[in-house]
Every structure is written in structure tokens, then in C-alpha cells.
Amino acid sequence: xxxxxxxxxxxxxxxxxxxxxxxxxxxxxxxxxxxxxxxxxxxxxxxxxxxxxxxxxxxxxxxxxxxxxxxxxxxxxxxxxxxxxxxxxxxxxxxxxxxxxxxxxxxxxxxxxxxxxxxxxxxxxxxxxxxxxxxxxxxxxxxxxxxxxxxxxxxxxxxxxxxxxxxxxxxxxxxxxxxxxxxxxxxxxxxxxxxxxxxxxxxxxxxxxxxxxxxxxxxxxxxxxxxxxxxxxxxxxxxxxxxxxxxxxxxxxxxxxxxxxxxxxxxxxxxxxxxxx
Amino acid sequence: xxxxxxxxxxxxxxxxxxxxxxxxxxxxxxxxxxxxxxxxxxxxxxxxxxxxxxxxxxxxxxxxxxxxxxxxxxxxxxxxxxxxxxxxxxxxxxxxxxxxxxxxxxxxxxxxxxxxxxxxxxxxxxxxxxxxxxxxxxxxxxxxxxxxxxxxxxxxxxxxxxxxxxxxxxxxxxxxxxxxxxxxxxxxxxxxxxxxxxxxxxxxxxxxxxxxxxxxxxxxxxxxxxxxxxxxxxxxxxxxxxxxxxxxxxxxxxxxxxxxxxx
Numbered sequence: 350x351x352x353x354x355x356x357x358x359x360x361x362x363x364x365x366x367x368x369x370x371x372x373x374x375x376x377x378x379x380x381x382x383x384x385x386x387x388x389x390x391x392x393x394x395x396x397x398x399x400x401x402x403x404x405x406x407x408x409x410x411x412x413x414x415x416x417x418x419x420x421x422x423x424x425x426x427x428x429x430x431x432x433x434x435x436x437x438x439x440x441x442x443x444x445x446x447x448x449x450x451x452x453x454x455x456x457x458x459x460x461x462x463x464x465x466x467x468x469x470x471x472x473x474x475x476x477x478x479x480x481x482x483x484x485x486x487x488x489x490x491x492x493x494x495x496x497x498x499x500x501x502x503x504x505x506x507x508x509x510x511x512x513x514x515x516x517x518x519x520x521x522x523x524x525x526x527x528x529x530x531x532x533x534x535x536x537x538x539x540x541x542x543x544x545x546x547x548x549x550x551x552x553x554x555x556x557x558x559x560x561x562x563x564x565x566x567x568x569x570x571x572x573x574x575x576x577x578x579x580x581x582x583x584x585x586x587x588x589x590x591x592x593x594x595x596x597x598x599x600x601x602x603x604x605x606x607x608x609x610x611x612x613x614x615x616x617x618x619x620x621x622x623x624x625x626x
Numbered sequence: 627x628x629x630x631x632x633x634x635x636x637x638x639x640x641x642x643x644x645x646x647x648x649x650x651x652x653x654x655x656x657x658x659x660x661x662x663x664x665x666x667x668x669x670x671x672x673x674x675x676x677x678x679x680x681x682x683x684x685x686x687x688x689x690x691x692x693x694x695x696x697x698x699x700x701x702x703x704x705x706x707x708x709x710x711x712x713x714x715x716x717x718x719x720x721x722x723x724x725x726x727x728x729x730x731x732x733x734x735x736x737x738x739x740x741x742x743x744x745x746x747x748x749x750x751x752x753x754x755x756x757x758x759x760x761x762x763x764x765x766x767x768x769x770x771x772x773x774x775x776x777x778x779x780x781x782x783x784x785x786x787x788x789x790x791x792x793x794x795x796x797x798x799x800x801x802x803x804x805x806x807x808x809x810x811x812x813x814x815x816x817x818x819x820x821x822x823x824x825x826x827x828x829x830x831x832x833x834x835x836x837x838x839x840x841x842x843x844x845x846x847x848x849x850x851x852x853x854x855x856x857x858x859x860x861x862x863x864x865x866x867x868x869x870x871x872x873x874x875x876x877x878x879x880x881x882x883x884x885x886x887x888x889x
Contacts, residue, residue, distance in 0.1 A: 354640035354868065359627055360649035364728055368654050369724020373661070392723035450655025486845070501855045505808050510783070512792040512804075517777035517889065528778040528793040528804075538857075539793075539804070555719065555727035586860055590772050594795075604784060 356435060356442045357455055363400065363419040364446045366391045366430045376448050378429025384421050384429075395556045403461045405432070410468070411625035413475040415482055432458070439479055493555050499606075503581065504598065508532045515612075515621050524566060524614040525592070529621055535581060535600040538612055542566060564593045566614050572607040633840055638687070639731065642710035649676045649694045650706055650720050657722060662701040669704060671695045687711060705831055763844065766877045769845040770800035770864040779885050781876070789831045789879030792858075800864040805878055811854045833861050837871040837887075 370390040371377060378384050384404045391402055391424070405412050405420040412420060415436045424430040424445045432443035439460050445453035461472045468476065502508075510533060515526035522543065528538040545563045552559055564585060570578050578599040586594035603610060603623070610621045653672060657663045664672070673696030686693045688709050695707040702722040709715050713734035745753065755785050774797055781791040792804040835843040847862040867874060867887055874885045 354644065357642045358640075358647060360652065361644070365647075365654060365720065365724040365726065367724070368651060369722060371658060373659055392721070394725045395727070438652060446651070448655065450651035450653065452651060501853050502851075504806075504858070505791055505856045506788070506806055507808075509790055509792075509806065512780040514778040514780040516792060521775065525775060527775070527795050528780055530792050530806075539795075555721070555725075557811045580769075582853075584858070587772070592773070592775065594772075596862070618776060 353442070353457065356433070357444075360431065360433045360442045360444060360455075361421075363402075363409065363433055364444065364452070366394070366400070366402070366422060367392075367429060367431065368448075368450055369448060371448065377423070377429040377446070379423040379425070379427070384423065388421065410463060412474045412517065412588055413439055413459055413479060415478060417422040417447075428453075432456075435481070436482075439476070461462070463555075468572050500581070502533055503534045503591075504537065508534045510567055513621055513623055515619055519619060520617065521592075523617045524568075526612050526619045526621065527594075529610060529612075530604055531623075533602055535598055536570070536597070536603050536606065536610070537598045538568065539586065539594070540568075541594050544593050560588060560593075564588060564595045565597065568597055569613045570599055571611045571613070572603055572608060573611070574604055576601065576604060576607075629725045634827075637716060638710040639716065641681075642693075642708035642714075643716050644682055645677055646694055646706050646708040646716055646718060649673055649696070650718065652680075653696065653704065653706075654720065654722070654724060663704045663722070665813070666698040669698050672696065673706065694748045694758050744843045766844045766864055767846040770797070770862050772797050772800065772802070772847075772862065774798035776866075777889070778853055779874075779887060781883050781885055784881065784883055785882045787879060787883070789881070791878060791883045791885075793878050794874065794876075794885060795860075796866060800862055800866055802848065803835065803863065803876055803878075804859070805831075805833065805861070806856060806858045807831060807854055808880065809857050830857070830859050830861070831879050833876065835877075836875045837862055838873050839865055839868055841865070841868060841871065857874060 353591045359413050367372060367377070367438055369392060370387050372390075378387055381404050388402045388404065393541055394400060401416050401418045403412075403418050403420055405422045406470075407422045407424070411432060411434070413434050418434055420432045420434065422430045422432070426447075428445050430443060430448045431443050431446050434441050441458040443456040443458060448452075451625070461468055461476075510531040512528050512530045514528045517522055519525045525541045529539070529543060542563055549559050565583055568580075572578075578601070580597055581600045582598040584596045584598075607623055609623060612619045612621065630753050650663070653663065653669070656672075663669055670692075674692040677692065677694040680746065681693060684693065686709060691709055693708065697705050699719060705717065705719045705721060705728075707717045715732045716729075717732065718729040720726055756804055776796040776798060778793050778795050780793045784790045789805055789807045792806060795802040795804065833845075833889045838842075843863045843865070845861060846864045847858045871887055874887055875882055876885065
């Protein structure tokens with residue numbers, strides 16, 4: 350799909366928010382204080398995907414703060430100009446939004462829209478920050494590649510040591526550990542949790558995630574040796590079943606000298622005897 | 627069947643997505659003033675009229691569906707759908723606060739009706755046999771509910787196995803075989819992939835299960851997860867091993883492993 354189209358869709362998605370925040374107002378505000386107040390009333394949307402909005406002066410060069418910001422400015426006749434920056438390549442897509450929800454022509458802006466000789470101090474500063482960020486990203490590339498390689502190969506079969514079953518007879522009303530898989534590079538915890546009721550799975554809040562919250566409860570592991578385990582991956586094994594089945598992976602590896610592994614949920618602790626390695 | 631990654635489809639999807647959002651903006655422009663999205667019939671009519679206004683009356687890809695379908699979820703929430711291509715639809719839900727949610731793209735399957743072929747008695751009998759077998763297999767599959775967890779049994783270490791068995795998870799009415807195997811990222815570009823390549827992507831290895839009593843086990847669901855270079859899979863089987871079964875032999879990737887079932 351063409352990038353311009355994706356950018357336009359994203360722009361229109363963002364334009365819905367100030368229109369919604371306008372409420373029963375007849376027109377969009379045409380001054381900075383009014384637009385700032387409008388921004389203050391914007392609905393937040395999905396908490397895990399915060400969107401940034403900011404005011405910009407009408408007629409000034411476009412700002413790029415590197416945060417994928419949607420910039421709002423007065424467009425005259427009660428309309429609002431909505432511009433979204435694309436920080437990776439210093440381009441923008443903009444449109445004029447009228448209070449009735451109609452829009453004008455899409456406007457694609459390359460950089461600041463003027464020759465370099467006409468850049469303002471703010472534009473020069475934004476450009477310099479963009480260049481600096483691009484250099485930092487390039488410098489971090491080898492480290493990122495190494496990290497990716499580590500993540501992709503951590504639980505390959507060559508690193509598998511063995512699996513250990515959890516003890517039977519765990520209380521079925523809470524999380525149950527099924528088994529752990531020990532790797533030279535980490536450990537996978539496989540467990541089951543009760544499925545929430547259908548009522549709980551259909552909350553009023555469209556951004557609530559009751560299934561995810563249920564299937565990934567707070568989980569910590571200890572080996573009695575003080576190893577500092579960090580969660581490195583989570584995975585639905587079966588989100589349609591009842592009980593739900595899931596897996597959470599940790600690194601580093603469980604030391605070969607560890608005799609037991611304690612897996613703690615909010616109200617349950619399960620000890621798994623590791624026996625001889 | 628056409629490859630699902632064609633430019634024409636992309637263009638149609640783009641246009642449908644933009645149209646849906648333009649209609650959403652105009653609907654919200656009116657709804658915000660009165661504090662609700664009106665009634666269902668009015669909304670559907672308005673969505674159709676706005677789509678015609680914005681796209682110049684381009685006909686819908688589906689003769690029986692308008693270019694944008696609008697329906698009321700509650701007074702302050704609506705659902706919009708924009709069909710494109712053959713069987714595709716973009717869907718979004720919109721709140722009066724201007725927030726989109728539950729969005730996505732769905733691809734359906736289109737079908738063509740063909741005249742049924744006249745069968746001779748032998749062919750008909752063969753078809754009925756196959757249908758009966760399919761029904762029996764389906765019934766067996768549905769028998770595994772995986773609702774009553776009993777315990778897990780870990781497999782012994784298999785250092786040279788290409789498909790190591792990790793464990794089995796025993797339930798009252800069946801069990802899952804948990805296994806893992808290495809994978810490699812596809813060597814061809816998804817955008818350039820043909821239908822044949824798409825369908826021939828790596829599949830889970832075959833798993834067979836036997837016990838010391840000769841019980842016949844049937845596959846029943848499962849799934850896989852993991853990353854781009856390793857898969858961790860779960861394969862369901864019915865029935866549960868009989869209580870007096872001592873061992874389970876599981877074969878995967880050309881190697882077998884024996885699991886001791888005695889608690």
C-alpha cells in the first residue's frame with residue numbers, strides 16, 4: 350500500500366479527535382488559547398498508543414519535534430488545519446478540517462516547504478535535531494542487530510536442556526503451572542489460568558483488554574540463588590480455551606546449581622523441584 | 627484464486643479506507659451537535675449519501691452493498707464498513723469523542739456456484755463413505771474440551787532431536803503434546819509471493835502418538851507460537867490415555883521419545 354495513503358488515513362484518524370472534542374461548538378477556535386483548550390479536551394484513545402497533539406502558528410514554517418505530533422492551527426472561517434509530521438523523513442501531510450467534518454484537499458509538505466536560505470532558527474534547530482537523531486539511530490544499528498539475533502535465537506532447539514513438570518494437585522481456581530522448559534539461555538514457564546466470564550470479556554471500555562489481563566497475570570520467578578530474571582517474551586498458547594493457556598519466557602538461564610524454581614502469581618506460589626541437571 | 631498481495635487490491639483498499647474516514651468525519655460533524663448519532667436507519671442512509679458525495683457515485687464492489695455501511699452500536703457509537711476488491715472490507719467503530727476502535731481489515735472468500743456433477747452409484751457410495759468418515763473425525767475432535775487439567779508429564783532430554791518433545795499436558799478428555807522446532811524466515815518477499823508459495827509455507831511437523839495398550843489417538847486442535855526462527859507448538863489429541871497406560875511413545879521429526887505416564 351502506498352505510504353502517502355497510509356499517512357492520509359492516519360491524518361484523518363487524528364482529525365476525528367479535535368472534531369469530537371469540539372462538542373456542540375459551532376466553529377473551531379481561531380486563537381492559540383482556544384486551540385490549546387481544545388487539545389486539552391481531546392479524548393485519549395488507546396492508553397498503549399498515546400497520540401501527541403500541539404498548537405502551531407498559522408503561516409509559520411512547520412515544526413518537527415520528532416514525536417509524530419499532530420499540529421493544529423487556525424485555518425480561518427471556523428476551520429482547523431490539521432498537520433501530522435513524519436519524523437523519519439521530515440515530511441508532513443495536512444488537511445483543513447471544517448466544523449461539519451468536511452475536509453479540503455490533502456497537502457503533502459516536503460521538509461519545511463521553503464528553500465534552506467529561508468529556514469528560521471526554529472526550523473534549523475528542528476532540522477539539526479532530526480540529523481542528530483538519524484546519526485544516533487545509525488550508530489545504534491549494530492547493537493540493535495545483535496539484540497535481534499539474540500532474541501530470535503534464544504529459544505532455538507540447540508539451546509534446550511530439558512523440561513520439568515510442575516507438581517500435580519495445584520488449586521484449579523487460580524493460575525496453574527503446567528511445566529517449565531529450561532534452556533541454556535533462559536526459561537519458559539507454561540501455565541493455565543481460569544477464563545474470565547463472558548460478561549467480563551465484554552467491557553464497556555473499548556480499550557480495556559480483560560483477556561490479556563487475565564492470561565498474563567503478574568508473574569515472578571526465583572531460584573533461591575538471587576538470580577535477577579527478566580521477562581523477555583509472552584505468548585498466548587490458547588486464548589480460546591477454558592482454562593486459558595499461556596507461556597512467559599525469562600532470561601537469563603536458571604543456574605545449574607539451582608535446586609528449585611519458585612513461580613509466584615499474585616496469590617499463588619508454585620515450587621518446581623529441578624532435580625539433577 | 628488470485629495472490630492476495632496485488633497492487634490493484636491495495637489501491638482499492640486505500641480508496642475504501644480514505645472514503646470510510648471521510649464519511650466518519652462528516653457523520654461526526656453532525657452527531658457532535660446533537661449529542662448522538664441518530665437512529666440506525668437514518669445513519670445507514672446518511673453514510674450511503676455521504677459516500678456518494680465524496681466518491682462521485684462510484685458503484686460499490688458488491689452490487690447488494692453500499693460503498694459505506696453504517697450501523698448504530700449505541701447512541702454514541704457507530705460501526706462503519708467499507709467493502710473493497712473481492713471479499714475485502716475495512717471496518718471501524720467510532721465514538722462521539724472522535725476515537726476509533728475495533729478497526730481492522732477482513733478478507734472473505736468468494737465462491738462460484740457450479741452445476742453438481744452427475745455421479746454413478748459407485749462414486750456416490752464413495753462420497754458418502756468419505757462424508758461419514760469426515761463426520762466421525764469431526765465428532766472426535768470436538769470431544770476434547772481441554773477444560774479439566776490433570777497434570778503435565780515432562781519428556782526426557784532429546785539432545786539430537788530436530789523436533790524435541792517438551793511435555794504433554796494431560797486433561798480429563800485428551801492431551802496436548804508440546805514440542806518445538808527451528809524455523810527460518812521466508813527467503814522470498816511477502817509482497818512478491820505467489821499463491822502457491824503462500825500456501826506452501828512451513829507447516830508443523832507430523833506428530834504420532836501410541837501407548838502400550840494400543841489406544842488409537844486422534845488429533846484434535848492445537849496451535850503454535852514463537853518467533854521467526856523457532857516455533858513452539860501444541861498439538862491436541864483425544865482420548866486421554868487410559869489410567870492403566872504406562873507409557874506414551876511420541877514420534878516427531880523421524881525420532882521417538884517415551885514418556886512415563888505413571889505418577
